[in-house]
Amino acid sequence: MTDTSPAPGSLVGRNLLAGVEPDPAGDAGHADAPQRMGFFTDTSVCIGCKACEVACKEWNAIPEDGLELTGMSYDNSQGLGASTWRHVAFIEQNKPLGHAQTAVDHSDVDVFALAAQGSGTPPAEAAITPTTPAPEGAPSPDGRTELRWLMSSDVCKHCTHAACLDVCPTGSLFRTEFGTVVVQEDICNGCGYCVPACPYGVIEQRPGDGRAWKCTLCYDRLGAGQEPACAKACPTDSIQFGPLEELRERAAGRVAQLHAAGVTDARLYGEDPQDGVGGDGAFFLLLDEPEVYGLPPDPVVTTRDLPSMWRHAGAAAATLLGGLAAVFAASGRLPGRRR
Amino acid sequence: MNSGDVTRQGIRGERPPRQALVGQGLDGARPDGRSADGRAGGRRRRRGRKGEQLMVPEAEFSSYYGRPVIKAPAWSARDIAGYFFLGGLAGAGSVLAAGAALTGRPRMARAMKISSLAAVSGSTGLLIHDLGRPGRFANMLRVVKPTSPMSVGSWLLAAYGPAAGAAAVLDVWGRLPRLERTATGAAALLGPAVAAYTAVLAADTAVPGWHDGYRQMPFVFTGSAAVAASGMALAAAPVRENGPARGAAVFGAAVEVAATQTMERRMGLAAETYRTGTGGRYLRAATALSVAGAAGAALLGHRSRTAAAVSGAALLAASACTRLGVFHAGIASAEDPRYTVVPQRERLERRRAREREQADGAPGQEDTGS
Numbered sequence: 001m002t003d004t005s006p007a008p009g010s011l012v013g014r015n016l017l018a019g020v021e022p023d024p025a026g027d028a029g030h031a032d033a034p035q036r037m038g039f040f041t042d043t044s045v046c047i048g049c050k051a052c053e054v055a056c057k058e059w060n061a062i063p064e065d066g067l068e069l070t071g072m073s074y075d076n077s078q079g080l081g082a083s084t085w086r087h088v089a090f091i092e093q094n095k096p097l098g099h100a101q102t103a104v105d106h107s108d109v110d111v112f113a114l115a116a117q118g119s120g121t122p123p124a125e126a127a128i129t130p131t132t133p134a135p136e137g138a139p140s141p142d143g144r145t146e147l148r149w150l151m152s153s154d155v156c157k158h159c160t161h162a163a164c165l166d167v168c169p170t171g172s173l174f175r176t177e178f179g180t181v182v183v184q185e186d187i188c189n190g191c192g193y194c195v196p197a198c199p200y201g202v203i204e205q206r207p208g209d210g211r212a213w214k215c216t217l218c219y220d221r222l223g224a225g226q227e228p229a230c231a232k233a234c235p236t237d238s239i240q241f242g243p244l245e246e247l248r249e250r251a252a253g254r255v256a257q258l259h260a261a262g263v264t265d266a267r268l269y270g271e272d273p274q275d276g277v278g279g280d281g282a283f284f285l286l287l288d289e290p291e292v293y294g295l296p297p298d299p300v301v302t303t304r305d306l307p308s309m310w311r312h313a314g315a316a317a318a319t320l321l322g323g324l325a326a327v328f329a330a331s332g333r334l335p336g337r338r339r
Numbered sequence: 340m341n342s343g344d345v346t347r348q349g350i351r352g353e354r355p356p357r358q359a360l361v362g363q364g365l366d367g368a369r370p371d372g373r374s375a376d377g378r379a380g381g382r383r384r385r386r387g388r389k390g391e392q393l394m395v396p397e398a399e400f401s402s403y404y405g406r407p408v409i410k411a412p413a414w415s416a417r418d419i420a421g422y423f424f425l426g427g428l429a430g431a432g433s434v435l436a437a438g439a440a441l442t443g444r445p446r447m448a449r450a451m452k453i454s455s456l457a458a459v460s461g462s463t464g465l466l467i468h469d470l471g472r473p474g475r476f477a478n479m480l481r482v483v484k485p486t487s488p489m490s491v492g493s494w495l496l497a498a499y500g501p502a503a504g505a506a507a508v509l510d511v512w513g514r515l516p517r518l519e520r521t522a523t524g525a526a527a528l529l530g531p532a533v534a535a536y537t538a539v540l541a542a543d544t545a546v547p548g549w550h551d552g553y554r555q556m557p558f559v560f561t562g563s564a565a566v567a568a569s570g571m572a573l574a575a576a577p578v579r580e581n582g583p584a585r586g587a588a589v590f591g592a593a594v595e596v597a598a599t600q601t602m603e604r605r606m607g608l609a610a611e612t613y614r615t616g617t618g619g620r621y622l623r624a625a626t627a628l629s630v631a632g633a634a635g636a637a638l639l640g641h642r643s644r645t646a647a648a649v650s651g652a653a654l655l656a657a658s659a660c661t662r663l664g665v666f667h668a669g670i671a672s673a674e675d676p677r678y679t680v681v682p683q684r685e686r687l688e689r690r691r692a693r694e695r696e697q698a699d700g701a702p703g704q705e706d707t708g709s
């Protein structure tokens with residue numbers, strides 16, 4: 001990856017292909033666009049209930065796409081795809097479960113009172129965290145190691161610079177007024193170009209249907225002032241929906257809180273407007289490296305390099321034309337028959 | 340491949356499938372970033388087998404149950420590699436046709452015009468056939484989108500196709516010579532673009548084996564186009580007229596072989612997919628065929644019609660193999676998460692190291708980089 005600074009006035013220079021882009025909806029031609037909306041998925045509170053997967057399937061009437069037992073922990077939907085727009089990843093790790101102490105006496109706990117309170121731990125006091133490191137000398141029966149179980153609900157990132165949208169030849173993929181990226185299913189001709197363009201492997205053609213499908217960030221619900229189905233269904237508010245700027249603030253606060261609680265693993269993924277895709281409209285708080293969750297560690301929108309690709313292709317075409325012309329010049333003209 | 344245990348079917352060997360290939364072991368919390376040993380996952384080292392020297396430092400990486408990070412296109416090899424091949428054959432063929440017409444080689448000119456018309460029709464047909472909704476192919480011309488190589492390509496074909504068609508039909512028909520010459524010239528000018536843009540089409544994706552070669556891929560493709568078109572010219576034109584075809588064969592093969600090798604050298608990790616597996620087999624065959632075909636054409640092509648035809652067939656096959664090789668290499672690089680994760684992880688670590696250096700170099704300054 002070369003860090004050449006783009007020529008002034010180029011698409012990249014104006015950040016239409018890559019780089020910091022404060023107003024994707026406006027630059028896509030929406031006058032008076034509302035605030036950019038997005039998701040902040042805080043995986044540290046995900047409990048792996050898959051309510052989001054179900055709510056998404058139900059609301060969007062996504063067809064069944066196979067029932068399979070994979071043996072990948074509790075993950076049987078395996079990944080995002082044409083018919084899976086929310087996907088909960090389950091990762092089992094040999095790592096001490098933070099603050100998990102065995103043999104704690106709970107006999108004095110009034111569970112009914114807790115239930116009335118709504119949550120066992122008042123949110124302000126919750127250190128959350130299955131991942132806080134175990135205190136020194138925490139018991140480990142029979143020398144067994146502790147399991148930490150990471151869960152994370154993945155979704156289309158609604159990239160600021162969305163490769164899928166850039167490469168779509170039909171204009172089927174478009175940028176909505178909310179700054180999200182949506183496929184128009186009545187226009188898509190199933191060319192399949194968006195599929196390998198997405199740096200996150202999100203969008204996919206549905207077998208038998210041929211067209212490309214992915215999360216719409218519930219465009220229909222947003223239009224009606226509703227939050228997306230998955231966020232609505234999430235019982236722990238692991239999936240938070242809102243104006244992107246506010247979510248970014250909230251996320252920064254959350255990371256600081258977790259770090260203070262000793263969860264040094266916590267990091268944000270996709271929130272940085274300076275990253276290779278100009279920041280994600282749907283970003284995450286993760287507890288391990290992104291690739292552990294099946295996410296690319298440093299995605300770059302492929303069209304960032306498109307101006308250079310066209311230049312190289314131009315040079316190659318000129319080489320072909322020039323080379324063949326030279327060959328004809330060298331071979332000379334044949335005498336005789338002329339037309 | 341130096342990590343044979345991540346396969347298209349998932350993970351092979353060593354570990355029960357239930358175990359996530361993740362985690363940092365039992366060291367408890369670790370500082371942000373990577374632990375000192377740089378290991379993110381449970382992937383064991385595997386020595387290169389059969390004494391095969393590893394081409395890149397062995398990379399360890401984490402993945403989610405070995406599943407690919409990006410999605411490989413659902414394109415069929417026959418349709419899309421065929422589309423690349425025929426597009427190249429048509430595009431470079433139009434240049435040969437115009438050159439032949441201008442230098443008094445009417446039979447070669449006519450043969451190449453007909454071949455280009457047939458090839459561009461076939462190419463378009465394959466593209467349409469590969470659509471998930473072939474009936475909606477006209478949507479390709481719904482918008483003009485310079486950010487979409489497929490849109491640019493559709494418009495190119497929409498301009499080039501009729502030009503190539505008019506050139507061929509009018510040549511055979513023998514009427515309207517001025518229009519025929521204009522069409523031949525237009526096709527010859529658009530032809531190289533038709534041959535080159537398919538490389539951008541492949542490179543403008545997240546597929547490591549395609550994107551990471553975006554600087555050389557257009558040259559591989561135009562070289563291969565010249566190989567194919569010269570092959571067709573050798574097979575179809577009489578010996579008396581095939582001088583330029585022999586030159587074009589040598590030129591095309593030289594460009595193609597040189598560009599392919601440069602691409603493999605500069606590509607980084609994903610270059611492995613150009614040397615191994617299906618992609619590697621096709622590309623080795625392609626090199627052998629184009630070198631043999633070009634040598635045959637140069638040395639024997641002016642002596643015997645048979646030698647010219649055999650060389651021509653070898654060159655056509657070489658070009659088809661190149662396209663299939665590039666296609667399969669890209670698919671392989673998309674299906675193994677290693678090719679996506681490792682280069683990105685390395686880039687990220689380099690950037691973090693740079694940022695740390697800068698932060699150390701200027702203590703007290705605000706660190707805006709992270």
Ligand code: SF4
Pocket residue numbers: 156157158159161162163164165181197198199200201202203214
């Ligand atoms: S994550 Fe993929 S499908 Fe979603 S907007 Fe970005 S490029 Fe498009």
Ligand code: SF4
Pocket residue numbers: 164167168169170171172173183187188189190191192193194195211212
């Ligand atoms: S498959 Fe559909 S949405 Fe994807 S690039 Fe092609 S036309 Fe656009």
